[in-house]
Amino acid sequence: MSGSIYGNLFQISTWGESHGKGIGVVVDGCPAGLVLTEDMIQSYLNRRKPGQTKFATQRSENDSVEILSGTFEQKTTGTPISMVVMNTNQRSGDYNEIASYFRPGHADYTFHQKYGFRDYRGGGRSSGRETIGRVAAGAVAKAILNQLGIEVCAYTKSIGDIPIDYKKCNKDNILVSPLAMPDLDASEKAEKFLESKMQEMDSAGGVIECIITGIPAGVGEPVFEKLDANLGKAILSIGAVKGIEFGSGFSAPLSTGSTNNDSFQYDNGKVLKLSNHAGGILGGMSDGSEIVFRAAIKPTPSIAKSQKTVTMAGENIDISIKGRHDPIIVPRAVVVVESMAAITLVDMLFMSMTSKMSNIIKFFN
């Protein structure tokens, strides 16, 4: 409950600061017998690694992961999987200045108020580097989901006021676009928009959409542990996320029951929905259709443009934040959203295994 441990049956425990010795995660509750290699983890970490495009910080971290426990002959043993990425490119000097004031839009002030002091180097624990642990654990979760035919796919839905056009989308483009947009035309427009923001020494935000396919109906618990409630917590726990919506989301209030309800229909003996305003979740449980949600990501708070703030010594000052910062968080956050969704799904799939007495009897026989 202390804040860096997440999950019930599939649990992750993350640690590490931006400018400490390293960043890591312990995954507890991964079933035995899953093929798991460092390469599998690395391929996800590479999607959030800095320095790959001009729209990401130019810090050149390798972010190489090492598995320290929990596998034997490339298979999980059922015991905790400890993974670590050592920090290599820490230029703490960049941050000496930060020690004396609170950056607007950052957690400097709240950390200081909560703990009495803070590790000011690069934001310490509130740095985006904290998500390395989430992505490494997410890679394990995705390996499990893969065995069950479940896919989690996130991408940039819009940057600023530039949305993707679903007609032009192609899943393969997500890894091609430097902004993780499946529509390359929109990506190009957004790149230009970002370049103008960078020239203005400013930053931008955007929306990430995530689609989950292959989830059987009935996953999620009906009251407090609703699937959407847990996905909501998971995604809102990612820094910079300011909102989440499922299916028709914030347009649902503008609709009516007759329009917003999704009709059911039999199709070759299977129950289908004729629309998906629900976003694949009814009453907190998956309904067998695609799960769809969107997360609102705020503009990067670290900007070179002048801002007003206060020093710890009691002065009002103007600052201009130097250092190597992302002009936009969205593209690198896409894999973090996927990871948190995957971790949550595995946990809730496991929790759903005890819903029916008949299944339990079958399991133990």
Add this chain to the structure above:
Amino acid sequence: MSGSIYGNLFQISTWGESHGKGIGVVVDGCPAGLVLTEDMIQSYLNRRKPGQTKFATQRSENDSVEILSGTFEQKTTGTPISMVVMNTNQRSGDYNEIASYFRPGHADYTFHQKYGFRDYRGGGRSSGRETIGRVAAGAVAKAILNQLGIEVCAYTKSIGDIPIDYKKCNKDNILVSPLAMPDLDASEKAEKFLESKMQEMDSAGGVIECIITGIPAGVGEPVFEKLDANLGKAILSIGAVKGIEFGSGFSAPLSTGSTNNDSFQYDNGKVLKLSNHAGGILGGMSDGSEIVFRAAIKPTPSIAKSQKTVTMAGENIDISIKGRHDPIIVPRAVVVVESMAAITLVDMLFMSMTSKMSNIIKFFN
């Protein structure tokens, strides 16, 4: 973890079905010495009670609460507080028909898929009556917050596309408007809009806004147990909520860092923020300003208008849902939102008490 228990240090355990014997909640972790009476609980339950306006179901439940344990001479003893509301106005006959098919927009189908069968009477556990337990527990949480000078206030921000006008708002109106709108002009417009929907045998949705004042800075844990993440889970666990956003929320992606960041400034020695796009939370911790969030509520799925669905026997049919249903969920959900926010705040306030060694030493001396 099984779904009807919520919280870490301040825990609630709810139970009960729409047409069972009653609905209740056990609150575990309420500190000793808090004045608590049935009247205090009842006043909150009355705000969600049906049959009070024409925009709510005409079922006439009394919803009288009884405290069965945990208090002695009108003060809490530190032991579990069991509260129960017996069901009195169950007309199960209304629901016999429902047994044979799955209502669109409801949890009938997902319950059936998860559990193999379901208590079809009035939706059973997925009924809105489930929230009685939340509101009773919320009343306890609010009594605690009241002692700490913290207030949680929710209201209807919009119905359909009719928003309130902040210039015309008055907090007292929330209890005056049948739609819980602090702007009575907007309320009147919305009432007419709802009447038209009712004539069309259709339903409507809306947005609830919640403002929390008096929270000290530093409440919330920095990684997975962020204050916004937990409030998000709490609110998304309420049936019919399709989205949540904090501060600038889904408009943040349209902004830039220089605009969206809230500058800090000293004012008589106190740190203030010059704006509140963050909604009072930075890095998952309260920043000392007002916490602001909004929840999107979908239109009531139970409508008299004809809809397509499927029977359990394998047929495609057209249905028209009879019974006494709310044309809109929003006004009665306002107190549920307040309750879930209050419960979550108490829990996170308690969790925050161990953040500093100096505080702990002082506490035990």
Add this chain to the structure above:
Amino acid sequence: MSGSIYGNLFQISTWGESHGKGIGVVVDGCPAGLVLTEDMIQSYLNRRKPGQTKFATQRSENDSVEILSGTFEQKTTGTPISMVVMNTNQRSGDYNEIASYFRPGHADYTFHQKYGFRDYRGGGRSSGRETIGRVAAGAVAKAILNQLGIEVCAYTKSIGDIPIDYKKCNKDNILVSPLAMPDLDASEKAEKFLESKMQEMDSAGGVIECIITGIPAGVGEPVFEKLDANLGKAILSIGAVKGIEFGSGFSAPLSTGSTNNDSFQYDNGKVLKLSNHAGGILGGMSDGSEIVFRAAIKPTPSIAKSQKTVTMAGENIDISIKGRHDPIIVPRAVVVVESMAAITLVDMLFMSMTSKMSNIIKFFN
């Protein structure tokens, strides 16, 4: 975490004081489709009901259970099962005196220190009546175990220094002996011993043994959630239990590795152990043989014999506790031990379902 909620996947939430309105429990996480009736619960409650023998308090509570939620047409629905026993025979007058002093061996003093005041009527929440909720929940757990061919059987192993003789034991006698002893000769001796203690206005203690059969190998988690660790917590959470041991227990330290180790042997292709010093648990996981543990129960602290204690007003006094007290707790605690063991087993069986990837793949296909 607050203390009256227990379990991870099969969770129970108990409430109620000795002299409040009632005692109850909410069971969350019971799978759907289990046959469950009030009669099934009542038969377990009857085993702990007072007033049945001269060795139990003569208070004549009926302890009639009512199921308020979670079943439909006599089957569990997967939603919380709320069960309540209303208090009927409260003679609070008996306890007025207690309000002013702290009874030795009771929780009066610690309750007062923890909460600042206490519900002094009959011990309030620390009364043995608190175990009603455990036994009702235990009945649900036993119904689940019964479907899986698992049996939990507890009995009195000794009273004072009078042990049972295994050669004379018969399981049916457990319900015949007023002291829950399977050896009726020992029971008779113990009855005489207890009569002498009662004449001396004193009380006695004893040991309860519990045997669990039918548990498959591999239940329990290897590090902190060991099966014996969780059974230990469950049993030590019962008031008056001062110790627990598994298998050879406190004689193991007097043995040697060569004697204490249980050899394995194939018998018709199945792995058997040639002895069971381990008590059926190796490395925290069930080994497929019988699980055996013993709990030490202290003598009833409420005695009529004169004792020294202190008043809340600051005086040293001599007291003699009146009221209707059990001269021994052991016989009525037997079903409580069974219940806590059963609840723990169900929880750990459910947790063990995700240990192997191959099982999970099979489950979801």
Add this chain to the structure above:
Amino acid sequence: MSGSIYGNLFQISTWGESHGKGIGVVVDGCPAGLVLTEDMIQSYLNRRKPGQTKFATQRSENDSVEILSGTFEQKTTGTPISMVVMNTNQRSGDYNEIASYFRPGHADYTFHQKYGFRDYRGGGRSSGRETIGRVAAGAVAKAILNQLGIEVCAYTKSIGDIPIDYKKCNKDNILVSPLAMPDLDASEKAEKFLESKMQEMDSAGGVIECIITGIPAGVGEPVFEKLDANLGKAILSIGAVKGIEFGSGFSAPLSTGSTNNDSFQYDNGKVLKLSNHAGGILGGMSDGSEIVFRAAIKPTPSIAKSQKTVTMAGENIDISIKGRHDPIIVPRAVVVVESMAAITLVDMLFMSMTSKMSNIIKFFN
């Protein structure tokens, strides 16, 4: 819940196998501002390090700890503390043989049954090396307790049938005796006893006693989260522990209420107990006197003496376990018992902070 994470507010997450890359722990929930250095951790690890006496395995691991996160300028920051000990002296060759059979008294068989296969090198996760994570986390817990004036002290109470004589005990001897016995005469006798067991190629067990001083009254929760229940779980989760008892423990059943009850008495205005059969805990809460418990440790299961067991290939065989094994586990387990007790105490102290409304109001003002 998955087994390698422990605690509610002060949480530890351990990982690592005997012959993997290393062993570690993440401590989440340590308050900010605590002085913490690697030397402080190392001094505890040195107490469980192998190769120091002839009664411990001759493997020469350095067991050097490194702190990877959570401190800044030698003080904790409130964020997770990751600590690691890399494995250096792995002679996996010793264990090749073990791969083919199940060692009696070990978890080989249960691991195999649970997970389908196992990391057989040195017992993998079920190795005693797993306790390194517990001891490192225990050092953090002890640093916290130290600030609160609370001391946890464990020692060997008996080896085989050789007990210490309290009249001859001196706390300083615990670190002098190779067997962690505070009575050096008993230690000498026990050393000779162990030498004889080693010559017989056999092993021995013993009892560890633990005394906790300085705990205020009222720590522990009255029902399931009793202080003794949680200490019980903590200690029983240590491999080789077969039983635990508090205060008079397994002798309580042989006593009577009048003898076993501890009378209260005022002494200079403070409430004292005239005896401590309760072991410092009444109704699951600390009563302000010393907490006393004892744990029964079984003889080391790894012995060179011939034993019968089975191979995975289906044969019954005789084995003689080679390698460098402890003839007794007790002396090295003493610091593990201290650690688990300290971790549990910190957690329950933190949980107890919300028991009274008056304290909470004071805290937030």
